[in-house]
């Protein structure tokens with residue numbers, strides 16, 4: 072056995088080694104983290120840019136001097152959004168271009184739209200895939216066609232535009248691609264059997280793509296917003312099961328401009344992960360899995376907090392299960408009362 076003096080010296084050496092190691096990591100970290108993208112004069116394409124989070128992302132980029140292409144289906148909504156965005160111009164050269172297309176139908180159509188946009192405003196520096204829609208309901212009550220349709224819009228609707236811009240980005244050795252997932256893309260919950268998988272799918276796409284394009288200095292960001300006050304959210308709430316409402320209330324309701332600011336900041340910095348609020352932070356840390364890490368600080372935080380956040384998560388899961396059980400019992404009680412009436 073070693074005497075206690077030798078033991079203390081060894082402990083001290085190990086601690087010193089660890090500190091030196093972390094310091095070294097920090098010293099080389101500027102070498103591995105990406106250079107921020109300059110939005111002034113950049114061409115940013117925002118799908119779903121005519122409403123909600125997408126529109127706010129376009130405004131945020133416009134405020135920083137970017138040229139914008141908005142992509143969505145409804146032309147009237149596009150024109151309206153263009154007017155709103157133009158109010159925030161910082162110089163008189165800035166342009167907002169609108170193109171109407173369904174991003175989920177035909178790859179060739181989407182490719183043409185991107186070509187048109189590049190001819191007018193130059194190569195795309197940043198693509199934000201925000202076109203999407205949500206739907207909640209019990210698994211057996213969701214019309215069967217909706218599963219495929221949701222996958223088309225939320226998943227393929229992000230694949231097509233990304234596929235159309237990626238080659239030019241790789242050639243230019245620069246670019247950003249942003250996917251808008253959701254907190255429902257980090258955990259599955261009651262009512263989201265059709266929606267959650269489309270948002271999980273984006274994470275798989277983003278991780279794989281990031282590994283391919285990182286050597287070309289192209290950076291991918293996945294955003295996981297919580298419930299956000301948008302026209303889409305209002306629509307979703309019209310048919311949301313009580314369970315889904317109660318469980319979702321665990322996480323705060325955010326404003327679209329606040330969510331957009333965070334997403335744009337993370338995309339500019341080239342962060343893989345983008346989350347809002349304290350529950351967003353916990354969820355992202357807890358579910359980081361094998362996703363790429365952008366800064367040493369992020370990696371260290373994940374390592375240190377993982378166990379603690381899992382412990383907290385177990386309590387949340389317990390409370391979600393009891394919400395579901397309570398709702399079921401209340402429904403059964405109502406049905407019984409109805410029968411005896």
Ligand SMILES: NC(=O)C1=CN([C@@H]2O[C@H](COP(=O)(O)OP(=O)(O)OC[C@H]3O[C@@H](n4cnc5c(N)ncnc54)[C@H](OP(=O)(O)O)[C@@H]3O)[C@@H](O)[C@H]2O)C=CC1
Pocket residue numbers: 118119120121122123124125142143144145146148172173174175201202203204205224225228251252253254295296297298299300301302303304
């Ligand atoms: N609001 C929320 O609580 C949250 C939203 N999200 C995600 O953020 C994204 C935006 O949501 P939000 O701002 O609420 O949605 P909105 O419904 O307010 O806006 C959706 C936008 O996408 C466009 N769009 C929808 N389908 C298509 C399509 N097939 N082709 C082209 N454009 C399309 C819409 O225009 P048009 O209909 O004219 O085509 C509109 O511009 C979605 O992917 C959503 O899942 C994630 C987490 C939370």
Ligand SMILES: CCCCCCCCCCCCCCCC(=O)[C@@H](N)CO
Pocket residue numbers: 205252253254255260296297298299303304307318319321322350353354357380381383384387
């Ligand atoms: C350490 C663990 C912390 C756990 C916190 C858990 C919080 C769960 C809340 C989930 C809310 C789901 C929002 C979906 C938003 C969305 O995508 C739709 N509104 C689309 O319109």
